[in-house]
Amino acid sequence: MGRAPCCDKASVKKGPWSLEEDSKLKEYINKNGTGGNWIALPQKAGLKRCGKSCRLRWLNYLRPNIKHGDFSDDEDRIICNLFATIGSRWSVIAAQLSGRTDNDIKNYWNTKLKKKLMLALQPYTHNHHVSKKQQLLFLTASSSSSSAAPPGAAPLSQQHLPSPHHYISGGGGYGNNNSSKSLISAAGGSRGLLDGEHQLMSTSCLDGCGGGLVGLYFDELCATTTSGVHGQGLGMESFAIGGSQVQEEEQAEHHHKALLLAAGAVNLEPYNAAAPSSSYDEAKPLVGLACVGNGAGGTSSGFFYDVISHSNNLASAGDR
DNA sequence: AAGTTACACAACCGCGGACCT
DNA sequence: CAGGTCCGCGGTTGTGTAACT
Numbered sequence: 426m427g428r429a430p431c432c433d434k435a436s437v438k439k440g441p442w443s444l445e446e447d448s449k450l451k452e453y454i455n456k457n458g459t460g461g462n463w464i465a466l467p468q469k470a471g472l473k474r475c476g477k478s479c480r481l482r483w484l485n486y487l488r489p490n491i492k493h494g495d496f497s498d499d500e501d502r503i504i505c506n507l508f509a510t511i512g513s514r515w516s517v518i519a520a521q522l523s524g525r526t527d528n529d530i531k532n533y534w535n536t537k538l539k540k541k542l543m544l545a546l547q548p549y550t551h552n553h554h555v556s557k558k559q560q561l562l563f564l565t566a567s568s569s570s571s572s573a574a575p576p577g578a579a580p581l582s583q584q585h586l587p588s589p590h591h592y593i594s595g596g597g598g599y600g601n602n603n604s605s606k607s608l609i610s611a612a613g614g615s616r617g618l619l620d621g622e623h624q625l626m627s628t629s630c631l632d633g634c635g636g637g638l639v640g641l642y643f644d645e646l647c648a649t650t651t652s653g654v655h656g657q658g659l660g661m662e663s664f665a666i667g668g669s670q671v672q673e674e675e676q677a678e679h680h681h682k683a684l685l686l687a688a689g690a691v692n693l694e695p696y697n698a699a700a701p702s703s704s705y706d707e708a709k710p711l712v713g714l715a716c717v718g719n720g721a722g723g724t725s726s727g728f729f730y731d732v733i734s735h736s737n738n739l740a741s742a743g744d745r
Numbered sequence: 746a747a748g749t750t751a752c753a754c755a756a757c758c759g760c761g762g763a764c765c766t
Numbered sequence: 767c768a769g770g771t772c773c774g775c776g777g778t779t780g781t782g783t784a785a786c787t
Binding site (some may be wrong): 747748749750751752753754755756757758759760761762763764765766 | 768769778780781785786
């Protein structure tokens with residue numbers, strides 16, 4: 426059995442709303458409320474519009490306290506953070522930003538924010554020949570719950586690392602199970618492969634089965650390997666720095682530091698959790714590339730907003 | 746100045762799920 | 767419990783305008 430249409434499509438007006446229609450709708454709702462029935466509303470309000478159209482117009486445009494215009498950096502961070510965590514659930518994201526509508530946020534993401542992130546990742550992707558498709562995968566990994574690799578996609582760590590002399594692959598990649606194993610292994614045995622040069626490197630793992638952000642960082646100054654280890658759908662289960670396990674109460678800070686490192690930060694002391702972007706050194710290129718998986722569970726969302734901060738820093742540096 | 750392209754935003758569409766009868 | 771109705775959501779398309787050639 427087919428579904429009944431919500432309105433008579435032949436007799437309703439479509440397209441942009443006129444001022445007159447706006448004021449009619451506004452006036453009616455202010456006076457009577459929506460009445461809990463959008464389908465009946467247009468007729469009562471004297472509008473030749475579909476109920477859905479009225480609802481959309483009200484919620485996205487006419488409703489009081491709607492905020493239009495530029496998004497602040499804070500809003501950027503919140504959006505990226507939530508997108509990385511929950512994916513494209515715009516209504517949930519909108520609920521965290523007062524005055525913003527899901528449609529607004531969706532449009533903002535699709536037209537501006539996604540590009541902003543792309544730009545932030547460009548130095549890395551340019552150097553390592555990462556395709557546009559792969560960039561998008563990294564940026565949108567959180568919205569994909571598939572455990573399968575994109576056709577033809579190889580683990581990033583196997584694609585771009587010039588040699589083990591310079592870099593250590595964190596392993597991982599697409600697939601169901603073995604990424605955390607190899608990452609644990611990398612965290613435990615990396616020092617011997619460092620070549621003594623100032624080597625800043627991060628890699629990431631797109632683990633289709635609930636894995637999240639994994640950043641590996643190598644730098645002779647601290648000879649540290651940082652990697653997040655995600656279990657299958659369990660989120661950030663353990664976190665290792667320099668091969669040693671970090672206790673639970675320290676995890677948050679170390680986690681955040683690792684994200685900063687992955688994003689190219691080199692100056693982490695004094696660590697300032699309240700203003701993580703202050704830790705960036707603009708002289709260092711952004712070499713971090715990360716992704717957020719979801720699937721059954723774990724995600725690591727901090728990287729995205731760190732990239733935003735970093736890109737903002739780069740932008741403001743460029744202005745000078 | 747005119748035509749074309751790119752971009753931003755508004756609006757539409759179809760689906761899934763909640764609720765009601 | 768099944769069927770019908772409506773709401774809300776997310777993806778997509780349409781439209782107006784700015785930027786570019």
